[in-house]
Amino acid sequence: MNKPHSNKAWFLVLPVFILVAFSAIVPLMTVVNYSLQDIFDVSTRYFVGTEWYREILNDSRLQDSLVRQFIFSGSVLLIEIPLGIGVALMMPKSGKWSVISLLVLALPLLVPLNVVGTIWQIFGRADIGLFGWALNAIGIDYNYAANPIDAWLTVLLMDVWHWTSLVALLSFSGLRAIPDAYYQAASIDRASAWAVFRYIQLPKLKSVLLIGVLLRFMDSFMIYTEPFVLTGGGPGNSTTFLSQALTKMAVGQFDIGPAGAFSIIYFLIILLVSWLFYTAMTHSDNK
Amino acid sequence: MAEIHLKSLAHSYDTTANPPEYAIRQMDHIWHDGGAFALLGPSGCGKSTLLNIISGLLKPSEGDVLFDGVRVNDIPPQDRNIAQVFQFPVVYDTMSVFDNLAFPLRNMGAGVAKINSKVTEIAAILELTDVLNKKAANLTADEKQKVSMGRGLVRDDVSAILFDEPLTVIDPQLKWKLRRKLKQIHERFKTTMVYVTHDQLEASTFADKIALMYGGQVVQFGTPRELFEQPNHTFVGYFIGSPGMNFLEVKRCKEGVCFGDIAFPLSAAEKKALQHSTSNNLKLGIRPEFVHVWDKPNSQAQQANVEFVEDLGTYKIVSLTLGGVSIKARLQEDQKIPLQSAYISFPEQWLMLYIDEFLVEKENDDE
Numbered sequence: 001m002n003k004p005h006s007n008k009a010w011f012l013v014l015p016v017f018i019l020v021a022f023s024a025i026v027p028l029m030t031v032v033n034y035s036l037q038d039i040f041d042v043s044t045r046y047f048v049g050t051e052w053y054r055e056i057l058n059d060s061r062l063q064d065s066l067v068r069q070f071i072f073s074g075s076v077l078l079i080e081i082p083l084g085i086g087v088a089l090m091m092p093k094s095g096k097w098s099v100i101s102l103l104v105l106a107l108p109l110l111v112p113l114n115v116v117g118t119i120w121q122i123f124g125r126a127d128i129g130l131f132g133w134a135l136n137a138i139g140i141d142y143n144y145a146a147n148p149i150d151a152w153l154t155v156l157l158m159d160v161w162h163w164t165s166l167v168a169l170l171s172f173s174g175l176r177a178i179p180d181a182y183y184q185a186a187s188i189d190r191a192s193a194w195a196v197f198r199y200i201q202l203p204k205l206k207s208v209l210l211i212g213v214l215l216r217f218m219d220s221f222m223i224y225t226e227p228f229v230l231t232g233g234g235p236g237n238s239t240t241f242l243s244q245a246l247t248k249m250a251v252g253q254f255d256i257g258p259a260g261a262f263s264i265i266y267f268l269i270i271l272l273v274s275w276l277f278y279t280a281m282t283h284s285d286n287k
Numbered sequence: 288m289a290e291i292h293l294k295s296l297a298h299s300y301d302t303t304a305n306p307p308e309y310a311i312r313q314m315d316h317i318w319h320d321g322g323a324f325a326l327l328g329p330s331g332c333g334k335s336t337l338l339n340i341i342s343g344l345l346k347p348s349e350g351d352v353l354f355d356g357v358r359v360n361d362i363p364p365q366d367r368n369i370a371q372v373f374q375f376p377v378v379y380d381t382m383s384v385f386d387n388l389a390f391p392l393r394n395m396g397a398g399v400a401k402i403n404s405k406v407t408e409i410a411a412i413l414e415l416t417d418v419l420n421k422k423a424a425n426l427t428a429d430e431k432q433k434v435s436m437g438r439g440l441v442r443d444d445v446s447a448i449l450f451d452e453p454l455t456v457i458d459p460q461l462k463w464k465l466r467r468k469l470k471q472i473h474e475r476f477k478t479t480m481v482y483v484t485h486d487q488l489e490a491s492t493f494a495d496k497i498a499l500m501y502g503g504q505v506v507q508f509g510t511p512r513e514l515f516e517q518p519n520h521t522f523v524g525y526f527i528g529s530p531g532m533n534f535l536e537v538k539r540c541k542e543g544v545c546f547g548d549i550a551f552p553l554s555a556a557e558k559k560a561l562q563h564s565t566s567n568n569l570k571l572g573i574r575p576e577f578v579h580v581w582d583k584p585n586s587q588a589q590q591a592n593v594e595f596v597e598d599l600g601t602y603k604i605v606s607l608t609l610g611g612v613s614i615k616a617r618l619q620e621d622q623k624i625p626l627q628s629a630y631i632s633f634p635e636q637w638l639m640l641y642i643d644e645f646l647v648e649k650e651n652d653d654e
Contacts, residue, residue, distance in 0.1 A: 181373040184344050189438055190365040190394040199379040199390075 028267075034260030052261035062262065064237065065245045066269075069221060072156070072241060076220040079160050081213060084167025085205065088175055089197070091168070102172070105165040117229025120158040124230075144231060148238035151231045155239050158226055163219070167212045174208035175201060210281045214274055221270055242266055289354045289368075289446035289479060291318040291341060296350035298336055310336045312503040313350065318447075320355075321477045323470070325490035328500035329526065334483045337500070338449050341481065343367045354446060370439020371449045375456055376431030380424035384415055387423050388437045395442075409440045412472065429461045433468070440472065447479040454489065466492055487527055499523050515574070518639070519646040524572045530604060532572045533614045534641075544569055544640070547610045549589055551633075557640050560647040570641040577637035578616035580605060581630040582623060588630035596624055607631060 035052055039045040056062060087105070092098040111119070124144050126132040135142040144154040178200065186196045224243040227233065233240035240248075246266065250259035298311040310333045318324055326334045339345040340352060343364035351358050359367055379387050388406045397405075410416045413433045418426060423434060432453055439448050450469075454462045470493060473480050482493050490497050491511035498508045499522075506520040507513075518524035524532030537544040539561065543553035551571060553561065561569075581588050591607040591614065598620075605616045605624055609631065616631065618624065640647045 179375065181375060181377050184342075184364070184371065185373065185377040185435065185438075187344075187364050188342065188369065188371055189391040191390070192394070195390075195394070199381060203379075203381045 031260045031263050034256050035264050038257055048257070052257045053265070056258050056261045056265060061237065062245055065240050065242050068240070069242045072223070073217055073220040075156055076159055077213060077216055080164045080167050080216055081209065083160065084164050084212065085171045087164065087168040088171035091172055102169070105168055108162050108165050111162070113225035114229050116158060116162050117226040120154060121230050124154050146235055148235055151235060151239050155227050155230060158230065159220060159223070162226070163216060167216065170208045170212045171205055174205040178204045206281065210278065213277055213281070217277060218270055218274060290320040291447060291479065292353040292356070294351040294353055296340065296347050296352065298340060298345065298347045298349070302348050309503050311340070314504055316498065316505055316508070318479060318481060321479055323473045323480045323493060323495050324482065325494035325497045326481055326483045326500060327485065327487060327490040327497050329485055332500045333503040334500050335451055338451055338481065338483050342369050342371050342449050368444045368446045369449060370442065370445050371451065372432065372436050372439065372453045374452045376428055376435050378423040378426070378431045378434050382423055383420055384423055384426070384434055385419045387434050388441050391438050391442055405441045409437050412475070413437050413468070429457045429465055432457060432465065440476070445478060447481065450480065450482040452484055469493060499526065517646065518572070521570060521572065521641050521644045528574060530575055530615045532574055533578065535571045535612060537569050537571050539569070544571065546571070551638060552635070553640065554649045556650055557647050560642065564642050566643050568643050572639045572641060573633050573637050575604065575615040575617040577634055578614065579632045579634065580616050580618060580624070581632070582625040584630050588632040590628055591631050593625060593627055593629050
């Protein structure tokens with residue numbers, strides 16, 4: 001078949017191209033630029049090739065924060081995804097209470113990130129914070145500012161408090177979309193509650209959970225504000241995650257070259273892991 | 288296998304409404320053991336509600352459901368030993384076809400040997416053997432529908448299989464095949480089957496007896512032929528047949544009933560019924576298939592105007608007007624049709640008298 005061909009269509013794509021160029025491609029290329037050069041001032045710069053990359057990959061502090069970051073994101077997913085599904089399963093399906101629980105669940109999502117950090121910073125204090133005071137009152141020696149494990153648990157708890165709602169709301173919408181006939185057929189087939197969950201609800205939730213897993217992975221992998229406000233990365237470096245290490249390097253020490261290399265590696269890790277999740281979760285469809 | 292008896296059954300979704308609005312108005316109905324039945328009716332007539340009451344997904348607000356004489360109102364669907372096939376195919380997507388078919392047996396704790404033999408047998412009957420190892424999500428709509436039916440058939444204890452418009456999402460050319468399959472399965476297993484549909488063709492090809500529902504009630508329960516020849520309510524006449532029955536509003540007169548100047552004689556039983564009734568809601572009905580059309584006048588025929596002719600390939604539908612009322616006649620393809628006016632007559636044996644929309648029997652069996 002002979003279709004009329006016109007190159008004018010490219011003009012229609014141009015605005016999007018320009019927008020994407022300025023919002024993503026140009027900044028990214030700038031970072032690539034920094035990561036390959038040693039810059040002293042505008043006129044004095046040297047191409048250094050992969051030197052910054054090698055330096056970054058061998059930096060033990062960064063290796064530590066990378067491990068820390070993976071443990072954190074892994075824990076976030078392991079807690080928030082099952083918990084979110086559980087909350088969604090227990091929510092009232094319709095009526096007044098359904099609306100009320102939706103509203104309550106949406107509230108944490110509306111709180112600004114630095115406010116979340118501040119809330120938990122005060123909440124966890126042993127002298128004036130309800131949470132910290134209560135734990136100490138029942139005999140648990142809890143102090144997130146001094147004890148690395150306490151700091152870790154507090155950051156994790158804060159993230160769970162803040163973001164489980166997102167998974168719960170996504171799962172709830174996914175559950176609502178399952179036609180009643182599935183539950184009716186399952187009840188006629190004498191399926192147990194577990195079988196209903198395993199063979200009907202979970203498979204039908206797959207597409208919304210994919211979105212949930214990707215969002216929660218990316219967000220938690222880039223977490224900055226909340227731990228920065230809550231612990232400032234401490235005690236020691238125990239809650240210094242990748243983005244905070246990066247900021248310290250780029251803005252605090254002004255090591256633009258290594259920071260650029262770091263950014264590129266950081267970006268590639270997120271891309272790679274997201275791709276892995278996506279492929280793993282969609283692959284089983286095509287068998 | 289079981290006989291299903293609906294005893295003084297009625298259902299209202301909102302029992303607090305005043306006056307109560309009934310989805311099912313009080314009825315008594317028996318589905319005999321081992322029959323193939325269709326529940327036919329327009330959208331919103333309550334047929335799906337009735338089906339869900341039989342399967343136990345809904346509890347009737349009044350009356351009883353009896354399986355072989357045992358009241359099952361309070362028995363949940365899983366313990367009623369029924370199977371149900373829904374409008375949209377319900378399969379367990381992540382399981383293979385084999386696992387889908389084995390699912391009800393596994394839930395009942397059946398042994399591996401029994402599961403294997405039963406699933407293989409049913410898959411062979413449903414022509415699913417080739418796809419047994421395929422994932423259910425990747426089947427076509429008609430295969431999925433067969434799988435959901437198969438989950439009912441693998442069980443030995445199934446007393447009835449209920450179908451809720453199962454062919455809605457199936458391609459037209461496969462509908463016919465699947466319908467024939469259903470019929471074969473019924474002949475082989477002799478399970479009581481109730482098939483809900485709004486398509487009269489589907490109903491009459493599948494079922495031995497059709498229950499026609501209208502306004503929350505079964506208005507007629509009979510063979511497809513009875514529904515066609517002796518519709519006992521004007522709605523049955525209108526709903527069954529293509530096109531539906533013609534109706535003339537008539538008045539009492541000396542000869543029996545009259546439409547304008549045209550008098551129609553009545554049988555003795557009809558005359559008697561007319562005398563007993565004070566109603567003026569009188570109608571005569573005749574099927575378009577039984578209206579005679581002539582191109583020349585004769586002693587019994589009335590002159591009518593020809594409005595238009597629809598040629599449907601194998602037959603023609605002629606729309607005529609007689610005394611301001613539209614009458615349709617179904618004619619053979621080769622019959623000649625006069626251009627403007629035609630002469631029509633109504634054979635007496637096919638003229639049905641309706642008082643208050645209900646049929647009056649031509650012969651009274653009591654006398």
